[in-house]
Amino acid sequence: MSSKPAPSAAKPFAFEDGRDEQRKVGVWVIGARGSVAVTTVVGALALGASLADMTGCVTALPPFAGADLPEMRDLVFGGHDVEATSLVERADRLVRGGVVPAPLLAERVMTGLNRVERAVRPAPSGPAEQRVLQVREDLAQFRDVEGVDRIVVVNLASTEAPVAPHPAHAEPEALLAAVRADQPVVPDSTLFALAAVLEGCAYVNFTPSTGASLPAVETLARRRGVPLGGRDGKTGETLVKSALGPMFARRNLRVTSWSGTNLLGGGDGATLQESGPAESKSTSKQHVLAGTLGYLPPGQVHIDNLPVLGDRKTAWDLMTFAGFLGVGGRLQFTWEGVDSALAAPLVLDLVRLTARALDVGASGTLEELAFFFKDPAGDGPPHDLAAQWNLLSDFATNLSSVRTSASHATAATGSPARAR
Numbered sequence: 001m002s003s004k005p006a007p008s009a010a011k012p013f014a015f016e017d018g019r020d021e022q023r024k025v026g027v028w029v030i031g032a033r034g035s036v037a038v039t040t041v042v043g044a045l046a047l048g049a050s051l052a053d054m055t056g057c058v059t060a061l062p063p064f065a066g067a068d069l070p071e072m073r074d075l076v077f078g079g080h081d082v083e084a085t086s087l088v089e090r091a092d093r094l095v096r097g098g099v100v101p102a103p104l105l106a107e108r109v110m111t112g113l114n115r116v117e118r119a120v121r122p123a124p125s126g127p128a129e130q131r132v133l134q135v136r137e138d139l140a141q142f143r144d145v146e147g148v149d150r151i152v153v154v155n156l157a158s159t160e161a162p163v164a165p166h167p168a169h170a171e172p173e174a175l176l177a178a179v180r181a182d183q184p185v186v187p188d189s190t191l192f193a194l195a196a197v198l199e200g201c202a203y204v205n206f207t208p209s210t211g212a213s214l215p216a217v218e219t220l221a222r223r224r225g226v227p228l229g230g231r232d233g234k235t236g237e238t239l240v241k242s243a244l245g246p247m248f249a250r251r252n253l254r255v256t257s258w259s260g261t262n263l264l265g266g267g268d269g270a271t272l273q274e275s276g277p278a279e280s281k282s283t284s285k286q287h288v289l290a291g292t293l294g295y296l297p298p299g300q301v302h303i304d305n306l307p308v309l310g311d312r313k314t315a316w317d318l319m320t321f322a323g324f325l326g327v328g329g330r331l332q333f334t335w336e337g338v339d340s341a342l343a344a345p346l347v348l349d350l351v352r353l354t355a356r357a358l359d360v361g362a363s364g365t366l367e368e369l370a371f372f373f374k375d376p377a378g379d380g381p382p383h384d385l386a387a388q389w390n391l392l393s394d395f396a397t398n399l400s401s402v403r404t405s406a407s408h409a410t411a412a413t414g415s416p417a418r419a420r
Contacts (some may be wrong), residue, residue: 023074025355026148028139028201030192031157032079032120035266035311036206038090038113039099039340040156040347041077045112046104047348048073056345058371059352063393066400068359069352076146078119080138080192081157087113087120097310099340119146127182128191135195150358152351153196153203155189155230160209163187168216172223175216190214197221197228202354205230205377206347212365213377222364227357229350229366232374235342236335237262237315238288242385244319244331245292253321256328258289259299260317264339265309287375291383313339346372353395360402368395 027044029037046052048071054060059069091113094100119142124134139151163169166185168178178185179194186194189209196203197212197220205211205228212221212228221228234242237260248255290296297319315335322328350372357366370376371388382388 023070024146024148024150025070025075025351026142026146026151026201027075027077027079027351028142028151028153028196029077029079030123030153030155030189031081032077032116033081033083033085033087033090034156034158035090035094035099035340036343036347037079037081037156038087039094039344041087041113041116042091042094042100042104042109043344044072044075044077044348045109046106048075048112049106049108051104051106051109054345056342057349058346058392059349063396067353067356067396068399068402069356072348075348075351076119076148077116078121078138078142078146080121080123080135082123087117094311094340099311099338128179128186129182131188131191132179132195132198135192136199139195139199139201150355151196151199151201152354152358153192153201154347154351155192155203155205155207155209155211156347157189157207157209159207160187160189163190163210169214170216172216172220175214175220190217193217193228194220197224197226200224200226202227202358203229204347204350204354206233206343206350208232208375218365218377225361225363227354227362227366228364228377229354229369230373230375230377233343233346234372234374235339235346236313236337237317238374239385240317240333240335241288242292242383242388244333245289246384246386248321249293253323253329255289255293255297256320256322257299258297258317258319260301260315262301262303262313262315263306263309264303264313265305265307266311266339288383311338311340313337353399356399360399366395368392 031037043052047054088110091100091105095102095105121138124131143149143151168174168183168185175186175194179191187210189205189207189211193203193205193212194217197217203212203226205213208231211230212218213231218228286296286301313336316332318330318332320328320330350369353369354366365378367376367378367381368391370378370381371392382391
């Protein structure tokens with residue numbers, strides 16, 4: 001991978017009263033023409049034009065008020081996709097599907113969508129090394145054309161099958177050698193993550209795919225001084241599990257079974273009918289129970305595709321439990337929502353937080369972002385929603401305390417900022 005030089009060190013930010021003057025942030029989306037991506041872009045444009053409020057955005061809450069996060073109007077979008085559907089066409093479909101309110105597609109938002117359209121590139125094909133180099137070139141061009149000096153790459157592409165462990169996953173040098181040799185041990189999502197890290201960009205994996213979760217990519221991100229967030233955005237059923245699991249544990253009630261059924265349509269519904277992606281998603285969903293209860297109760301998660309539902313999703317869970325004197329009980333809940341509208345504000349939150357983390361020199365996996373994920377990356381982050389919230393709030397407080405340029409900042413984790 002030595003045919004392209006490493007990215008130059010980031011320019012120091014000019015701060016005044018704790019705020020830097022250069023606010024434009026590039027957001028490069030893998031899967032840029034999908035429903036979640038376009039809902040995210042429409043949402044950011046509508047918020048930037050004061051056509052909507054911040055309901056659903058975690059970073060609109062008081063703990064983040066002083067964290068110096070980039071404004072919605074300062075986010076500039078581009079990305080990759082294998083699809084040819086235009087962003088405007090996708091937005092129209094989302095309106096017809098009840099995902100995006102029609103009034104939001106005002107002239108200002110449509111103008112913004114057309115501008116983003118010009119920054120979306122076909123996903124590269126060919127040998128692995130060629131794909132990594134092409135992604136890096138696209139990111140560098142995006143940085144130059146749009147005038148951004150911070151980029152957050154977000155994976156919103158379709159879920160991949162799990163990748164089998166391989167020695168090349170352990171160290172950066174071995175991983176790069178496998179890429180150069182075009183060995184089929186590095187999944188597509190990791191090639192994009194690798195390109196992002198090598199290009200000095202923050203990376204967020206909102207899917208259950210492998211992405212940056214390999215130890216080699218984590219090590220490389222620390223060397224390059226870029227933050228990582230992931231994986232698998234927590235938008236509905238698992239959000240409830242992360243609150244209910246700790247409730248059972250703290251009440252000392254033993255959960256004897258926990259089963260769930262997910263009914264969904266759209267692209268996700270079709271993708272998750274394939275055994276590989278379904279395995280990735282189901283495995284990701286189960287981590288929260290073992291993490292909050294301390295054991296994994298019997299039961300399975302079933303995922304069924306109902307095309308008639310479109311972007312809507314219904315999740316039904318039934319759990320049984322044993323209490324005092326062995327007397328049992330049961331609890332069930334139904335979650336119904338529009339998946340893209342639930343996911344989009346969290347994507348925007350993660351972009352704002354990781355862009356700021358990049359500012360202050362935080363590097364490697366940000367366990368502080370566990371609140372947003374079903375399968376949070378890192379060295380044992382909590383799955384308990386309340387504990388995750390405390391970790392995230394502390395992160396916001398630490399970001400608020402940074403009032404100097406990135407070259408002199410203390411990282412949000414409390415360690416000295418790494419040079420970029």
